[in-house]
Amino acid sequence: MLEVKNLTGGYANIPVLKDVSFQVGDGELVGLIGLNGAGKSTTIKEIIGLLQPYGGTIKVNDLELSSDLKAYRKQIAYIPESPILYEELTLREHIELLALAYELDKEAMWQKADGLLQLFRLQDKLDWFPSTFSKGMMQKVMIICALLLEASLLIVDEPFLGLDPLAISDLVSLLEKEKALGRSILMSTHVLDSAERLCDRFVVLHSGQVIADGDLGSLRQQFDMPDASLNDIYLTITASGVTG
Known part of the structure; x- marks a missing residue:
């Protein structure tokens, strides 16, 4: 389980996140959505430990990065937007x-690989x-490596x-299987x-x-848009920039 509570942070002298709180439960796939510059990448970097928060807490299965670096990072598998090989x-x-x-x-790992x-x-x-791979092939390598870890938290950035x-289609099936195994999945996507179709809930x-956190039904109710798609709700609330 991932728990982000009252997170503030960003880059040196450039604050980005302001009191961000949300959770991703076991066996839950949560979509992290927002405009470019909304703070999605910064949030992910804070969670995986590439940035140090100004304040607030981030816990994965009750572990914090500051308490046990190695144990914390073993809880997380990450598929970045741009493949890194x-x-x-x-x-x-x-x-x-x-x-x-x-x-x-190694034996069990290669069997799954x-x-x-x-x-x-x-x-x-x-x-x-890697020089002989297409971008799609490199992305597949990143997906394979992340899934081999069998981490309790999977973070997927623009998968x-x-x-x-x-x-x-193959990736969607794999994410459904990971959910069924009890993994927590945070997916950033446009x-x-x-x-x-995929996510149980949206942040x-x-x-x-x-500015919004809930499943599609609760978002429709919150913003009084009973028949709206996620795209319609997203465009409405990001254009106004206010909660319902």
């Missing part, structure tokens, strides 16, 4: 490095280097960018039609503040 390592070596860094059982490689049609690319329709950020 080592140019000098093959796909096989990326997976082996992951196993070494996170002290994974084989299934994911087959699913994303990368089983014959194990000895390829559909660069993926072909078949890979998107693809609101997909978010409406809407605007100018560094949470």
